Amino acid sequence: MADPVTIDTRGSDFAQLVRKITEAGLLDRRPVYYTVRICLAAAAYLGGWALFVWVGDSWWQLLVAVLMGVIFTQFGFLGHDLGHRQVFRTRRPSDNLGLVVGNLCIGLGWGWWNTKHNRHHANPNHEDHDPDVSPAVIVWSTDQARRSNGLPRFIAKWQAFWFFPLLTLEGWHLHVASFKSLANPSMKRRRLEGAMLVAHVVAYLALVFTVLPVGLGVLFLLVHQGVFGLYLGSTFAPNHKGMPILTKDDKLDFLRKQVLTSRNVKGGHVLDVALGQLNYQIEHHLFPNMPAPNLRKAQPIVQRYCEEIGVSYLETGLFDSYGQALRHLHEVGAPLR
Known part of the structure; x- marks a missing residue:
């Protein structure tokens, strides 16, 4: 890990990078891209449920459940971009569409998730401040394990072996956490968010059990939510897991804090779509409001700049990224074996 920097250099390295990125026009909105993406996502969502109704009482519904798990995850990626104001510059349209995409369409609480995710961005992989590495079922450091x-x-x-099976429960966890967050009196739009979450659950269960008998309906739910959780979790896992865990003793400037705790996953355009372009995690953490399609263009600029100032920049393949994450989880559990 890089040595702590002084107050005099804090921000100056990042400021120079911001100038390079701004001059390249990579912080500009991409309205045509997002218009097309939103229309395609909406068509896939409505088409998926239309297919579900058309297939009817059939075991082929388990394949439809897989398809809907993929579509739900892609909606999650769209909600992520809205939360970072990559789509619209202002809060109101971002929140309005985010509530529809998150609460109403996939049952994920917009306000709760945004608050949690912003805390992650402020202090990625920080043991005390990042909710994504707080010990729950999985522990992320040897101290947490002890x-x-x-x-x-x-x-x-043996959490490295449990990791992917546990991800099949992540969708359920997100739904439950969304409802639990409504108990927080400081949460904005509690009634609206609660009403939209309830509307999603009622419509979802009513549709499933109107079309399918109870047994097949339950299997559909398990497969659908399992794929949703596994796909979503597998997208975020390569980004930070296995990277340095920070503590209160680590004093890093913004650029180093974001770069040293993040990992890029290299691949082509198909991988970009599959991972919601979050495989450019370093660039995303440095510029969270950068429109997703611009991250690929920003990558060589950021990598070259990090090399110039001597900051380690990690980019690896998809399977290697999973290997690094799983090896880290296995090493963390070593004191308990």
């Missing part, structure tokens, strides 16, 4: 008890302690011993 302090764990109950189920997390049991899981932590």
